[in-house]
Amino acid sequence: MRFLSASLLATALLAPLPPALSQEGQGEVATQGSSSEGVLKLLPGDSVSQHTMTIGGRTLDYVATAGTLDLFAQDGSKAGAVFYTAYVARNEKSDRPLTFAFNGGPGAASAFLHLGLVGPRILDFGPDGADGADAKLTDNRQSWLDFTDVVLIDPIGTGWSRTAKADDASKYYNVNSDAESVAKAIALYVAHNNRSGSPKYLLGESYGGFRAAKVVGALKDSQGIIVSGAIMLSPLLEGQLMFNADQFALGAALEFPSLAAANMDRRNAFDEARQRDAEKFALGDYLTILAGPPPTGEAAKAFYGKVAGMTGIPADIVAKNRGFLGNAYAKQSTGQDDRIVSPYDAAFSTPDPYPESDSDRGDDAVLDGFTRAYGGAFADYARNELGFKTEMTYSLLDGDISRRWEWGGRGGGSRLQASVTDDIRQFLASNPKFRLLIAHGYSDLVTPYGVSRYVVDHLPPSLAGERVALKVYRGGHMFYTRTDQRAAFTADAKAFFTEHSGTMPAE
Incomplete structure (x- = not known):
């Protein structure tokens, strides 16, 4: 989710996943095999449940699967497990889109997007939109299940995704290995749920937007899967423009x-x-x-x-x-000496824990404040509504992953060098039907929308044309916590999916 601050794993991830349930979710819950190692023994078998919701004035029946996708080492031993939650509508058209969603960090689990935007349930932070202590799960009348099936993925080290051996986790903490492992998880889900014919989309938030660009390439090169489009929400696109303000x-x-x-x-x-x-x-x-x-x-x-x-x-x-x-806004923007604003939403201010200091800021009021409730809420939701019961701690946001992240792949690199502009150019050029939607909050200082606008404005017109759009909404990095802005973004996302054979609406 935030920026606290890859040798390829293709050969290590080739072993097949044990047979999975079909997309309709029929049959008994799968059981975990005896090959589980270490902490992976705490993961239960996949849990499949059937649900009904009212959305867009219609009744929608869907199947929810909370489970894991196994990753194997070259010697055939289990190397890790990727936790995912899939929502698949029943009795819909065969060409219904399939969207794979993930957050960023690096080190963030998908609960932010899951309970904040796309899932059938959403976490309500109260009338002022910032009450994490009394937040409540409610039905999401604007769930993206209205127009796409959704699979939410937690990369290794986040959520309930783990390696069998703790020391092996760091092998995934770099740009390329991360992208390859996420691409492998996507390929496994597609293969074992007979979704090869579905149009496939990616949704990534923050570093997840950066990850989405890398996963597009990994899916094409390592898995032979061509993605139809991507939605990048508050993305990192160019580190040198974003981190040098x-x-x-x-x-x-x-x-x-x-x-x-x-x-x-x-x-x-x-x-x-x-x-x-x-x-x-x-x-x-x-x-x-x-x-x-x-x-x-x-x-x-x-x-x-x-x-x-x-x-x-x-x-x-x-x-x-x-x-x-950049160094002055946090404690000087409000005109009050005892207030501090968050870079995740510079319109959001709270009492300053260190008013006597010009530099000490303490925990961030948004990321380290009310939005942390997504973690506990998701763990409870998965156990009591989805039936996925484990004693493993759900890791919503692991700062250690971000601190250890190798931005240049395995071997280091700096976040200032992080860039996906060339990636965007390449997949727009190689796939004439690929479309991209970039969404930002106006008052986000973590990934300012001006950077993405600069990147989009400097794409060759022959590539961008009507296939790339930038939308900006009221709010910050997670502008979807505002009900009206979530509704506006969802409407734009629906247009993006439903007009997949036409052109995109301009801003």
Whole structure:
């Protein structure tokens, strides 16, 4: 989910999965074989259950499967197990889309997307949208089951996905091995549920958006599976543009519109026209002045005053930072010394645990606050509604995975070098029917929407055309926690799927 901060596994993942249940979910619950090793012994057999929900004014019957997909080493021993939850509608058209969804981190489980956006049940955080202590599961009337079957995957080290030997987990903590293992899990599900003929889509959030681009290639090259499209939600696309906002003018300029949007949102005064003005200013005067020598005299006063007015950060703080605001927004945006805003939603502020310090921030109020309730809620839901009962702890977000992540594949690399722009260009060029939808929240400073817009704007028109769209919604990194924005995004996603043979709606 957040950015705290791969030798290929194809030969190690070739052994077949034991026979699985059909997509209709008929038959008895599968039992776990005796080949389980280590902590994998705590995983029960797959649990299959049948459900009915009302969505879009119609009754939808569906089968839910909570289970694991086995990964094997080259010697045939079980290397690990990938936990997944599949929702498959019954009595629907044979060409119904199949979407594989995962979160990011690296180190985040899929419960965020599962109970926050696409699943049949959703976690309600109360009237103010931020009450994790009293959050309650409710029916999701906007579940994506309305228009696609969904398989949610937890990469190794997240959720209930584990390696047989604890020391082997780190082998998956790099860009390429992670993508290969997720691609193998997808291929196993497709093969054992007779879904080779279904149009296949990927949904990835945050690092999961980056992962989606890598998995598209891994599916094609290692598994012979061609993906029809992908939805990247609050994605990392270009590390050098995203992680350098405090040092380089272009990074700061691409982040600026999110600061302006958050300032308006905090005052309940968000205005699309004013946001467009902020975008023009960011890549105009703001970028030009930051890229040159600092202004002086009346020019400096006017410039820093305008930046202050658009972001809510006091003019003297703006001047002190020469207009670079990445280090100043957290404690200066609200105009109150005892408040701090979250980079995951800069419109969201909470009491500052360290008001006497300019740098100490403490836990993030969004990621380390109310959204942590997704973990406990999913564990309870899986046990009591899906019938998947295990004593293993559900790992919602493991910061150690992110700290150990090898961004350049096995051998290291920096997150500044992380990029999927070339990947996007390649699969748009090699698959003329591939379509991409990128979605962001306006006030997200973790993955500012300006970076994705820059990437999309610089794609060759012959590749992008009407096959790539960028949509921006009110809110932050997880803007779907806002009910109205979740509804808007779901409507756009439905159009993306239902118009798979036509063109995409423009923003």
